[in-house]
Amino acid sequence: MSVHIHGSYSPMGSGTHSPMPFSRPATPGPHQCTIGWAGLGAMGYFMARNLARYRATHHPGSTPVVVYNRTTSKCEKLQKELGDDKIRIAQTPGDLALECDVIITNLANDEVVKSVYKEYAKALAGVDVKPGAKPKIFVETSTIYPTLAGELDTMLTSIPHTHLVTCPVFGPPAAADQAQLVCVMSGDYRSKKEVAYLLVPAVGRKVIDLGGNLEKAPTFKLIGNSLILSSLEILAESFTLAEKAGIGAPTLYNLVKDMMPAPPLLNYGAKMIHDQFDGSKGFAIDGGIKDSAHIRRLSTELDAPMPALDAAHRNLLTARALHTAQVARGEHKFDVLDWSSLIAGTRVAAGLDGFDSAMHSKVVPED
Template identity: 55%
Template sequence: MSHNAIRPLTNIGDAPSHNPSLSAPNSAALPYSRPATPGAHDHLRIGWIGVGALGYHMVGNLAKYPPARPPVALPIRIWNRSSERPRKLQQELGNDKIVIAQSIEEVATTCDVIFTSLAADDVVKGIYTKFAEALKAHPPSKNKIFVETSTVYPKISGELDSLISSIPHCHLITSPVFGQPAAAAARQLVAYMAGDYQSKKIVAHLLVPAVARKVSDLGGNLEKAPTFKLIGNAVILSSMEVIAEAYTMAAKSGIDQAVVAEFIKGEYQLFPSPIWLNYSNKMLNNLFDGSSGFAIDGGVKDATHIRHLSTDMNSPMPTVDVAFQHLLSARALHESQKRAGNPEFPVLDWSAMVGGVRLAAGLPALHKDEGSSVEKDD
């Protein structure tokens, strides 16, 4: 990984968070002007690979609120490994907004801007290998932009760029996003971009305000955006670890954990972010169903990447190391429940890492209540 300094962040735009209606960002605040007005035949054909918890809402919002400039040609062509989510989205929005592609190759060869939102590095590499094979067999005659939004290890970006940049007229940018599915549904994601300037300019205006409330530019080095994504996730994960430890200490001390919750969100406002307050609430109330949140497998993957980055950069992140162990403990407990045929949750949310902390303290792992009634003498 390159050690070049990251440029100061520059906001591409904000959609007002207080107003759920779609409104254009303030053009005076944009480092990128609007793309030049193309001819009527130059409407961008959008493709989307990966319709998971975030991708479902992202592509859905882009289909519902396509920008006029750059103009988008509907319907958007989507592909997912399983067909359930694509069919649901198509039924929800209609055939005039969403069409289901028959193959990855179809998306690559027929679309001008192709977004990928995938769960794992090997899946990302496999998809982009198929992109490259399809486009080498059918070389494009005009520009194509590939937008990788997944959370991957930064060095993967170079491998993807080698695949894509070897094909004439093809460009890759990295643009991971921050936000939970609820934020994606509300168009409140925040994206960080790196790569080709003109490509970022086009994609930024596709995303804001239809999909995200803000985009920040990290320069031309494709590795910078996924690196920052891991740094941001390290902050979130480390904060979750501190909250989990605080709740567990309160339980062992005979203090109602609701008091800790009030301390976090009350007068002191230690964690004002909705993300942290949401995870705090999940830990407080044992809300560990990850089917609509962030599954613990994804948390383990991200923590593994963060620790790898820490090693590569010789920059220790000890809190992440501890949190990683607690994620593994919680996942192991869940796997044991599944083997016994009695899992409490079909998919475990990564906030269940508090179970690893509770287990180390001798408390029931996925239930706080049994350990909360300990009475201590004054």
């Protein structure tokens, strides 16, 4: 085979590299095109909203962003928030493919992504492309397994004047809300340049270019998520040990703030010590399990063991199983868990309550 930073958001350091690795595209540029957006979930809603708002503010006369979501009420909510001049609703994914020049997709999992691309390809099959017609650019921002990029590209290759750009993003919903995402791109160079200037600064703050191989950006996204998820596992284990030792997780969290103030550790550490496991306001646990499964598959294919990631995957499954049992008993606090709830696995293994730290022994200072 050639081969998310979530929670209340604090930006990562900007570093010394330019936020844009491309020169500006030739005029009239990407802002004159019609944009389609499929998927208005926890990330996609903010991304589509910010793109539509930015285009209307900085490029007067731009056409509305055309949006599609399986649950139409989300499209209606966005249209109501921004107005008919900024948002137009499509009835099917095929409508996006037919009507738009750039079609951006942000969906929950590989199966849904593949099904939507099948609808794109079906809608465009047999369409008579006029000489000199503007090429269509499909932009896949979902977290997918790398080989799926090749499958999507194959679906589109029979359609004249189409290009695919893989563009997964790093950042939690809070970062999407603030247009502070980091976009990772691979694919056709000219298309990447067009898309980069659509998304930055409207949706994100930086682009990382990984070349022409479409699999590279999805691979990098999985590697980045493995770093985040493994860090959360270590954090959860250390917090649990601090609880059992009678020192308390909050005391250890203060050390994290002093010594290792990385945004994922701060954001998810706060969720863990306060039992703030509401996945509707963060990164839902099902998405975390999907990502960890992809990472484990990738590490297996490349013979690169990742024991911390394996432990995180196990604890995500444990947390979800505990929550499922709570739901069955009608005792659940959250409808959907955040992936920071993986700490429930380490807590239960240590004989503590998984989701309610108030049930743990109180820390009493010793003289």
